[in-house]
Amino acid sequence: MYVLEKAPAKINLSLDVLYKRPDDYHEVSMVMTTIDLADRIELRHLNSDQIIIDSESRFVPNDERNLAYRAAKLVKDTYGLSNGVKIFIEKQIPVAAGLAGGSSDAAATLRGLNRLWSLGLSIEELAALGAKIGSDVSFCVYNTTALAQGRGERITELPPPPSCWVVLAKPSIGVSTQTIYQNLQLDHAEHPNTKAMIEAIKENKYNRMCHNVGNILESVTISKYPLVKQIKEQMEQSGADAVLMSGSGPTVFSLVQKETRANRIYNSLRGFCDQVYMVRMLGYHSPLD
Known part of the structure; x- marks a missing residue:
């Protein structure tokens, strides 16, 4: 049993910071969209209670530093699941680039596990999980064009931008x-x-x-x-x-x-x-x- 997910990079068409919040995060207002530069995520069900990260890229960590790992662990912990998963990441998005590559991998993992394990979660529920992992993950769960507010977790979908x-x-x-x-x-x-x-x-x-x-x-x-x-x-x-x-x-x-x-x-x-x-x-x- 396995599923495949595409994890596209994002770009900010507009990025504004409004103020610093009492929780030390910044209140942002960002218009983001996706581009056709993407990682590919393969998730395979494991009967054993473990999370395995695999990739041919030397820049991809295989432990809790990896946001896809954190996404899988969050799903398992939240829903008390004992089954495991092997996550293969085919890396195309450059790392530490401002393109949300790691966040998109985590979002693809959430979407993929929802299918692999038949969890029946809505896009809103997956985005709420994503907000616990990183500021861009909620947007990446939607995988579209959107206005992101708050820390980035409040998503308002928009139409696709003009093609270019x-x-x-x-x-x-x-x-x-x-x-x-x-x-x-x-x-x-x-x-x-x-x-x-x-x-x-x-x-x-x-x-x-x-x-x-x-x-x-x-x-x-x-x-x-x-x-x-x-x-x-x-x-x-x-x-x-x-x-x-x-x-x-x-x-x-x-x-x-x-x-x-x-x-x-x-x-x-x-x-x-x-x-x-x-x-x-x-x-x-x-x-x-």
């Missing part, structure tokens, strides 16, 4: 999300127009969507990692319709309607970054190919 190409470049640097948030000065930050982004998506207005991309964390990351700014400038000079950093970075993405221009941006970055991708925007539930 997405070119991503992930530099070989590590960025600490905690450090970026600690250095964010909300009194002096430029807040993106989340409402305008939502309206652009609902009205399927590509140019308006491009005009309203924004990430309040971008200037903080750029101040510490100038390479992020260099990648942005390279994309802009190559003709991108919009350029933005995803999450706390360091991945930068560009939105492009024309495939020839997307190819030009992709090729211009190949000597600049080792990890460069050219994919389509998704924004809707994506079944396995």
